[in-house]
Amino acid sequence: MLRRGFQAAVILGHHGTLPGATHLLPRFNPASAFGSSMESLVSRFCQEMKKSKNYALPNASWGPDMLSLYHEFLEKTKTSGWVRVPSFRSNRDHIQGFKLPLDLSANSDKSDWRLFTRCIEREGQGYEYVIFFQPSEKKSICLFQPGPYLEGVPGFVHGGSLAALIDETFSKTAYLSGEGLLTVNFNIRFKNLIPLGSLAVLNVNVEKIEDQKMYLSCVTQSRDQQTVYAKASGTFLQMHLEEDSSRQ
Amino acid sequence: MLRRGFQAAVILGHHGTLPGATHLLPRFNPASAFGSSMESLVSRFCQEMKKSKNYALPNASWGPDMLSLYHEFLEKTKTSGWVRVPSFRSNRDHIQGFKLPLDLSANSDKSDWRLFTRCIEREGQGYEYVIFFQPSEKKSICLFQPGPYLEGVPGFVHGGSLAALIDETFSKTAYLSGEGLLTVNFNIRFKNLIPLGSLAVLNVNVEKIEDQKMYLSCVTQSRDQQTVYAKASGTFLQMHLEEDSSRQ
Numbered sequence: 001m002l003r004r005g006f007q008a009a010v011i012l013g014h015h016g017t018l019p020g021a022t023h024l025l026p027r028f029n030p031a032s033a034f035g036s037s038m039e040s041l042v043s044r045f046c047q048e049m050k051k052s053k054n055y056a057l058p059n060a061s062w063g064p065d066m067l068s069l070y071h072e073f074l075e076k077t078k079t080s081g082w083v084r085v086p087s088f089r090s091n092r093d094h095i096q097g098f099k100l101p102l103d104l105s106a107n108s109d110k111s112d113w114r115l116f117t118r119c120i121e122r123e124g125q126g127y128e129y130v131i132f133f134q135p136s137e138k139k140s141i142c143l144f145q146p147g148p149y150l151e152g153v154p155g156f157v158h159g160g161s162l163a164a165l166i167d168e169t170f171s172k173t174a175y176l177s178g179e180g181l182l183t184v185n186f187n188i189r190f191k192n193l194i195p196l197g198s199l200a201v202l203n204v205n206v207e208k209i210e211d212q213k214m215y216l217s218c219v220t221q222s223r224d225q226q227t228v229y230a231k232a233s234g235t236f237l238q239m240h241l242e243e244d245s246s247r248q
Numbered sequence: 249m250l251r252r253g254f255q256a257a258v259i260l261g262h263h264g265t266l267p268g269a270t271h272l273l274p275r276f277n278p279a280s281a282f283g284s285s286m287e288s289l290v291s292r293f294c295q296e297m298k299k300s301k302n303y304a305l306p307n308a309s310w311g312p313d314m315l316s317l318y319h320e321f322l323e324k325t326k327t328s329g330w331v332r333v334p335s336f337r338s339n340r341d342h343i344q345g346f347k348l349p350l351d352l353s354a355n356s357d358k359s360d361w362r363l364f365t366r367c368i369e370r371e372g373q374g375y376e377y378v379i380f381f382q383p384s385e386k387k388s389i390c391l392f393q394p395g396p397y398l399e400g401v402p403g404f405v406h407g408g409s410l411a412a413l414i415d416e417t418f419s420k421t422a423y424l425s426g427e428g429l430l431t432v433n434f435n436i437r438f439k440n441l442i443p444l445g446s447l448a449v450l451n452v453n454v455e456k457i458e459d460q461k462m463y464l465s466c467v468t469q470s471r472d473q474q475t476v477y478a479k480a481s482g483t484f485l486q487m488h489l490e491e492d493s494s495r496q
């Protein structure tokens with residue numbers, strides 16, 4: 001019940017429907033994230049883990065379009081401040097050493113937890129994607145090659161699978177840009193269907209940060225930018241993760 | 249290119265951004281769907297297929313909450329006009345004998361295509377869900393028991409995986425209620441996180457049908473209705489599927 005109460009307070013509190021419950025809001029101090037700068041947050045969150053497989057690396061299923069654009073952005077990580085965001089099997093791997101607020105991380109047994117967008121392990125069948133983040137401009141690019149397990153209308157990407165990947169790219173971008181952690185709302189307008197096996201590029205921007213909320217936008221299009229597949233927006237709630245002293 | 253042009257015409261044509269392109273719109277005649285009534289559409293769409301496994305049946309991973317509510321609705325299929333919607337591996341199985349407009353069903357090779365919300369086959373690990381549809385009231389209930397592969401925040405359902413299942417439930421409801429086929433837009437507001445392994449109930453209603461568009465709403469909540477997890481709305485475009493004479 002604590003969990004439910006907490007959630008209600010965090011989200012509804014901002015809409016004024018739970019007046020007086022703001023004492024339940026998590027402590028917020030973006031400038032002191034991890035006791036240092038955004039740069040430190042990014043380098044800590046994006047470090048490689050020896051024990052955790054990074055799914056955001058090329059594999060045999062990646063087509064020429066996906067590979068060449070990947071290498072283009074990899075080059076930008078050396079020259080233009082872009083960061084390749086690693087992608088582990090669970091968010092538990094990303095936040096090792098931190099504790100989630102209150103009872104948010106309740107389930108911690110030995111189940112095979114998986115980040116939803118990494119739930120399909122067979123290469124090329126489901127989500128193939130990699131996110132690159134640009135800290136100084138608070139924006140991301142996600143290269144997305146959808147496999148045949150993401151089908152909706154025969155031959156094309158299920159709208160829900162695109163929505164889920166945009167939400168995931170929002171989520172990582174929001175966290176790295178200012179500790180945005182929970183999706184408050186999400187909106188998507190579909191313009192064209194994405195053929196399975198093709199390449200789609202998600203262009204994500206943090207538009208505004210205000211009152212513990214982060215406002216993000218996404219345009220999903222073909223590599224040549226001639227076809228817009230979808231436009232989306234989302235709002236995230238900022239939450240500060242504290243060091244987990246019990247694990248040190 | 250035809251496909252892209254078609255898609256743009258279908259969707260953007262309604263927003264007036266592609267004036268003059270309405271000749272590309274698919275033929276629309278909801279009253280004559282399949283040459284008969286909605287009842288016929290429902291019974292054809294919802295028939296069991298001997299060759300296709302129906303994933304919307306109880307399995308060993310279903311918990312007591314999911315099972316008891318399933319049997320409650322199964323009872324309503326005998327007394328109150330509800331229909332249990334079968335769920336096959338691909339939408340290709342649902343629309344056997346029909347052809348999609350123009351070049352929409354381009355990819356028809358022998359790949360292992362899967363409906364996105366049925367992409368995880370391991371029982372209990374991913375999406376466990378069943379949809380019941382009430383034709384006369386144009387509404388649906390989806391019982392959803394999320395497994396550990398749908399994780400976002402550790403221990404809880406990824407917002408994107410809930411969004412995808414709502415979109416899928418919208419999609420089936422829109423089609424059965426009036427041949428709504430393509431999502432035009434989708435909006436979701438998250439209120440509380442759903443613990444993995446629990447039961448969430450999606451309540452979907454067709455709110456309005458107007459100008460070839462269907463407007464749907466969804467409230468996702470706990471079984472006891474004490475916790476609202478999310479509220480969503482979506483717009484679908486109506487498209488008439490024709491009999492595929494080449495396959496008869």
